[in-house]
Amino acid sequence: MHGLKVGRAVIAFLLMTIAYIGTLLWVDQGKGLFSGIHRLYSVLPTLVLISLLSYLARYVRWHWLLARAGVSIRPLRGFVAYLAGFAFTATPGKVGELLRIRYFQPMGAPPALVLSTFVYERVFDLIVVLCLAGMAASDFGIFPLVLVFVLLILSTVFLLARYPGWLLHMARYLERRQMGRLARLADLFARGFAHTKVWITPLDVLVSLVTGLVAWALTAYAFVLLLDHLGLDVPALLAFSLYPVAMLAGAASMLPGGIGSTEAVLILLLAGLGVGLVNGTIAAIGVRLATLWFATLLGLISILILESILKPDGKSTGPSLGTR
DSSP states (O other): OOOHHHEEEEEEEHHHHHHHHHHHHHHHHHOOOTTTGGGGTTTTHHHHHHHHHHHHHHHHHHHHHHHHTTTTOHHHHHHHHHHHHHGGOOSSSGGGGGGGGHGGGGGOOOOOHHHHHHHHHHHHHHHHHHHHHHHHHHHHTTTTHHHHHHHHHHHHHHHHOOOOOHHHOOOOOHHHHTTTHHHHHHHHHHHHHHGGGOOHHHHHHHHHHHHHHHHHHHHHHHHHHHHHHHOOOOOOOHHHHHHHHHHHHHHHHGGGGGGTHHHHHHHHHHHTTTTTTTHHHHHHHHHIIIIHHHHHHHHHHHHHHHTTTBBSSOOOOOSGGGOO
């Protein structure tokens, strides 16, 4: 299992990287879009550090929710397990991050609870990113479209949480059709969505909003810092809102990790503010290197660490990383 899990992650990362570079080269077509990539070298370490702080803020929320559900996780081990999910973050809806089930289950968090935490996290991420995207989305006249997309997702989550029986009926149907694996998956999602109601309390909502706001505001600030480093004259408040808009567009595209769509929207938004194609492309590549690609690399490293301390059956082999 160790080799299989790590092998899949590495292969996915390599394929994603090859596809990304190939697409960029195809788009370039001699336009010299990469002539200024060297301008990113000095600012990338700072952007990466900001991203790491953002992940830490998101993990604080994750740890809080598990603790409120009665599951005590050692912070360091839990943080590494949380980062491991990023190895497959470039999947539609980021569902690949549910890999965390494998690493949180030995720590006492049942699969359905990990899924619940993931769903709850996604809901507040959408709300916070929508708020941050408001200025730019309004400026470009696309706020109604962005709002409809977010409300559609939130409504779907609300209905599945309110009426988990729909998924349970699907699970029973799949079971009768001898589709056991899909039936178990539907049952897991039914219990996962249903459990999110446990955290509908003023305190949990407040903590989730604040930590989410800190996390995504840091990411938005990293893009502002990048634009300033590149010498691009974009109003700071508007610049702060640009990357959140692009992230929502990437999510709406349902492409893995929003690869290509997020960059394209970001370049178009910058072009609408008078930023040239070359500079816009460099900015888009820079922020994605410091977010999506850095997160994926961190996830791979975390998987390697965690798999080295797990038995073949997925149980911990000992007290590494602060386990009991």
